[in-house]
Amino acid sequence: MTKLEAKNIVKYFYHDSHKLEALGGINLKVEAGDFVCLIGPSGCGKSTFLRIIAGLEKPDEGQIMFDGHPITETGPERIMIFQEGALFPWLKVQDNVEFGLKMAGIPKNERAKISNRFLDMMQLTKFADSYTYQLSTGMKQRVAIARALVMDPDVLLMDEPFAALDAQTRDLLLVEMQLIWEKTKKTILFVTHNVTEATVLGNKIVIFSNRPSIIKKQFENNSPRPRVTEDESLLKLQQDILAELRPEVKKSRG
Ligand SMILES: Nc1ncnc2c1ncn2[C@@H]1O[C@H](COP(=O)(O)OP(=O)(O)OP(=O)(O)O)[C@@H](O)[C@H]1O
Ligand SMILES: [Mg+2]
Structure with a gap:
């Protein structure tokens, strides 16, 4: 069952008189119980995309559908967790x-x-x-x-929640997160810059392009769980993700 669907999400920002195109038409289907990791260059619009799904920000074009209905507001069924717990x-x-x-x-x-x-x-x-x-x-x-x-939200929106952690704590929480996901059957969207983290957590990994962002590529990841950062079975997928990601990061740095 499709839990969330992004239909052609476009978002602009204005910096003085200069128009900055952040999201250039994001199309994404998230099934109930998916653990989706979003990865892409800094400034490509990942946080903006999560905020739009949370209802904290409005897109300039397009629509987010939740259980088949368009979202216009925040709601208790979609909860965001930020980088610094707040x-x-x-x-x-x-x-x-x-x-x-x-x-x-x-x-x-x-x-x-x-x-x-x-x-x-x-x-x-x-x-x-x-x-x-x-x-x-x-x-x-x-x-x-x-x-x-x-x-008890249906959807957890996590924006680099582990970025500020030391490697040991992060490794523990990576296992913890997989157990929570398996126990609670939540649908999770998780933004990260860390390719290893994405492959440990995600059953889907979505690559954002450089701005104006579109979804460049999606990977499925069916390796057995619980996965850990040292899993060699994840290496090939990590290389494939990096091959898609590197040119986008390069473009973003001009
Ligand atoms: N409130 C705002 N006003 C103006 N510009 C904004 C605003 N929020 C975001 N932007 C711009 O939109 C673009 C996308 O920002 P966003 O924070 O979504 O990127 P990101 O992919 O989460 O980056 P990072 O990986 O560094 O967290 C950036 O160029 C940023 O400058
Ligand atoms: Mg961000």
Whole structure:
């Protein structure tokens, strides 16, 4: 079943009087339960594309369809996770995780039950009463993921969520993310600059061209899971992706 469909998404920005074409007509179908990794040169419009799907930004042309209906607004079924978790520093970890549930009017007992499950999944139970400044970057990112998952969204939109992490923490979260995906059956769109990360996570890998971006190529990835960064079976795919990506990155640097 098609969960999300981007139909000819075009987006311009204006820098003074200069028109900058970011997205040049993105067409993409995402099936329910897909784990799609988006990769492309810096500035090609990946974050813009995620924000449009989230309903945080409007396209100049085209439409995003969700379960067959056009999207015009934000909605709880599509939740975005940013590079830097963007947590509330005045709230404890557990209250950060429960924030959306509280806003939705879920009673305290129920909130605790749900948040405890995801704190446990993210190995944060011991830190439930800590403030976010007391956590490492990787732990904060796990809080941000837990905070999104408690809302039980259909679609998770993740914009370079692991970019600021050290390699060891990232490797752990790469495995964690695959387990969460298998357990929860979420549809995930995940932006990354890291080809290895894309091949470890994605069952589809989508290459964006240089601006004005279109989708240059899509790869399927059916290697057995859980995958790890050292998997040699992913090497060929990584080379194929790099061969598509390199010329685009070169063009983007003029
Ligand atoms: N609010 C804005 N106003 C003006 N220009 C913008 C705005 N947001 C994005 N842009 C421009 O649109 C283009 C795409 O930006 P975007 O952040 O989507 O790229 P990206 O692919 O996510 O890049 P990166 O990989 O570096 O995160 C860039 O050239 C950027 O300057
Ligand atoms: Mg970006």
